[in-house]
Amino acid sequence: MATAMLPFFLSLVSLCLINANGVNSFEKKMFNMQMLQKKQQLGTQGCLLPESKREYNSIILEMKDRGHCSEKKIDWTKRLQKQLILDELRVRSIQNRIRKISSSHNVEASQTQIPLASGVNLQTLNYIVTMGLDKQNMTVIVDTGSDLTWVQCEPCMSCYNQQGPVFKPSTSSSYQSVSCNSSTCQSLRLATGNTGACGRNPSTCNYEVNYGDGSYTNGDLVSGLMGLGRSKLSLVSQTIATFGGVFSYCLPTTEAAASGSLVMGNESSVFNNVTPISYTRMLTNPQLSSFYILNLTGMDVGGVALLAPSFGSGGIMIDSGTVITRLPSSVYKALKAEFLKQFSGFPPAPGFSILDTCFNLTGYDEVSIPTINMHFEDNAELNVDATGIFYMVKEDASQVCLAISSLSDPYDTAIIGNYQQRNQRVIYDTKQSKVGFAVEQCSFS
Numbered sequence: 001m002a003t004a005m006l007p008f009f010l011s012l013v014s015l016c017l018i019n020a021n022g023v024n025s026f027e028k029k030m031f032n033m034q035m036l037q038k039k040q041q042l043g044t045q046g047c048l049l050p051e052s053k054r055e056y057n058s059i060i061l062e063m064k065d066r067g068h069c070s071e072k073k074i075d076w077t078k079r080l081q082k083q084l085i086l087d088e089l090r091v092r093s094i095q096n097r098i099r100k101i102s103s104s105h106n107v108e109a110s111q112t113q114i115p116l117a118s119g120v121n122l123q124t125l126n127y128i129v130t131m132g133l134d135k136q137n138m139t140v141i142v143d144t145g146s147d148l149t150w151v152q153c154e155p156c157m158s159c160y161n162q163q164g165p166v167f168k169p170s171t172s173s174s175y176q177s178v179s180c181n182s183s184t185c186q187s188l189r190l191a192t193g194n195t196g197a198c199g200r201n202p203s204t205c206n207y208e209v210n211y212g213d214g215s216y217t218n219g220d221l222v223s224g225l226m227g228l229g230r231s232k233l234s235l236v237s238q239t240i241a242t243f244g245g246v247f248s249y250c251l252p253t254t255e256a257a258a259s260g261s262l263v264m265g266n267e268s269s270v271f272n273n274v275t276p277i278s279y280t281r282m283l284t285n286p287q288l289s290s291f292y293i294l295n296l297t298g299m300d301v302g303g304v305a306l307l308a309p310s311f312g313s314g315g316i317m318i319d320s321g322t323v324i325t326r327l328p329s330s331v332y333k334a335l336k337a338e339f340l341k342q343f344s345g346f347p348p349a350p351g352f353s354i355l356d357t358c359f360n361l362t363g364y365d366e367v368s369i370p371t372i373n374m375h376f377e378d379n380a381e382l383n384v385d386a387t388g389i390f391y392m393v394k395e396d397a398s399q400v401c402l403a404i405s406s407l408s409d410p411y412d413t414a415i416i417g418n419y420q421q422r423n424q425r426v427i428y429d430t431k432q433s434k435v436g437f438a439v440e441q442c443s444f445s
């Protein structure tokens with residue numbers, strides 16, 4: 001097919017021209033649009049719940065994008081629009097939570113109405129695993145931005161519909177309720193921004209988590225379930241004796257057949273990384289103790305280093321639940337300018353939601369796009385995968401956007417979203433306070 005070959009030749013020609021001029025050739029990656037489109041369309045066939053296995057001292061949980069299990073087939077662009085709106089809600093609630101913590105003492109009573117709590121919005125969190133919970137298999141979403149782990153329990157007073165059975169505490173031999181006086185219950189304040197309170201029954205810790213989309217849980221705090229944040233309430237802290245405070249994941253793409261893994265434990269032999277793991281230290285901000293914050297020292301586009309004053313200051317949060325990376329505006333500006341310079345000759349398209357760098361790639365099956373790398377203190381590096389650079393807004397590729405956005409407020413915290421973490425092994429070593437990155441083609445087997 002003529003259209004299939006054309007872009008390939010185009011990119012070869014332009015590379016040759018650049019070389020012939022004696023100018024540096026930019027680093028590029030191939031991005032295949034048709035493959036993405038076809039695989040997405042297969043999406044609703046068969047919905048197998050993620051599996052798990054045990055190897056050495058680690059537990060490996062298969063990780064899937066939950067989108068492949070949704071029964072409704074809704075319009076592609078509408079779905080993406082909704083995803084970005086919800087993503088923005090999540091980011092807003094994270095920013096609010098950070099502000100609330102940062103100015104803690106004087107806001108307590110007046111701001112308890114802010115509906116954000118653990119910053120979870122069920123619908124944006126797209127990665128699921130199934131974990132065995134006292135012989136019952138529970139499918140849960142994975143979130144490094146939350147500390148609290150929970151499942152819906154019987155009796156359900158206001159449960160949303162869930163796929164599998166609701167957890168039955170009455171048939172569990174290990175279930176225990178947490179008393180409202182315990183230090184665990186007090187830790188809720190850090191984890192959710194709300195005080196764990198004593199209600200009618202002092203043997204239970206009352207808590208409430210609100211969601212921007214109106215769904216919420218309200219009930220007893222169950223001890224011992226999933227939220228991979230950094231505070232002492234999180235699953236990582238609770239299982240430190242078993243897994244050494246180390247977990248890692250490889251986030252797959254949204255293709256139906258794609259799966260990744262969440263490894264609890266420090267067993268690097270089960271990784272399939274193809275580049276060496278590079279580590280960077282976690283920044284410690286006592287006020288933001290439940291988030292993972294890194295020191296972003298630089299970025300490059302196609303091998304060209306970006307210049308921006310905010311590198312090395314402030315810190316960037318790494319989050320599995322935010323979709324689109326939010327960069328400080330000076331960094332985003334530099335990134336956009338360099339990207340447009342290197343990805344030139346393609347017709348522009350209108351912006352979409354929070355994405356403002358878009359192209360009309362109708363007729364191209366494949367394009368070569370500039371690489372994007374993030375650099376961190378200690379020479380750690382995250383090489384963004386080809387599937388994490390463009391966001392296909394329209395199925396016919398007439399609107400394809402750079403999948404990165406700018407922070408709107410200079411006081412907001414930058415965030416590395418899950419779209420840019422695809423096909424990476426990301427290792428969280430909470431004991432040694434470091435995060436590692438390596439390129440990996442995610443798969444469970």
Ligand SMILES: *[C@@H]1O[C@H](CO)[C@@H](O)[C@H](O)[C@H]1NC(C)=O
Binds near residue numbers: 050
């Ligand atoms: C839980 O899942 C495992 C496979 O991961 C399966 O072997 C087991 O039968 C399941 N248990 C229940 C109670 O469904």
Ligand SMILES: *[C@@H]1O[C@H](CO)[C@@H](O)[C@H](O)[C@H]1NC(C)=O
Binds near residue numbers: 181
């Ligand atoms: C819990 O708090 C109540 C009221 O403050 C107190 O009377 C009770 O002794 C406490 N229980 C424990 C186990 O600390």
Ligand SMILES: *[C@@H]1O[C@H](CO)[C@@H](O)[C@H](O)[C@H]1NC(C)=O
Binds near residue numbers: 244268429431
């Ligand atoms: C995890 O494994 C890595 C590499 O084998 C090692 O450098 C690191 O110290 C380990 N971390 C812990 C907490 O054991």
Ligand SMILES: *[C@@H]1O[C@H](CO)[C@@H](O)[C@H](O)[C@H]1NC(C)=O
Binds near residue numbers: 297315
């Ligand atoms: C980030 O790393 C750079 C380079 O090592 C260093 O100069 C800077 O102080 C660090 N920033 C923070 C917030 O620690």
Ligand SMILES: *[C@@H]1O[C@H](CO)[C@@H](O)[C@H](O)[C@H]1NC(C)=O
Binds near residue numbers: 347360
């Ligand atoms: C995108 O480009 C194609 C081919 O160049 C053109 O036919 C189409 O009208 C454009 N679509 C939009 C929405 O601009």
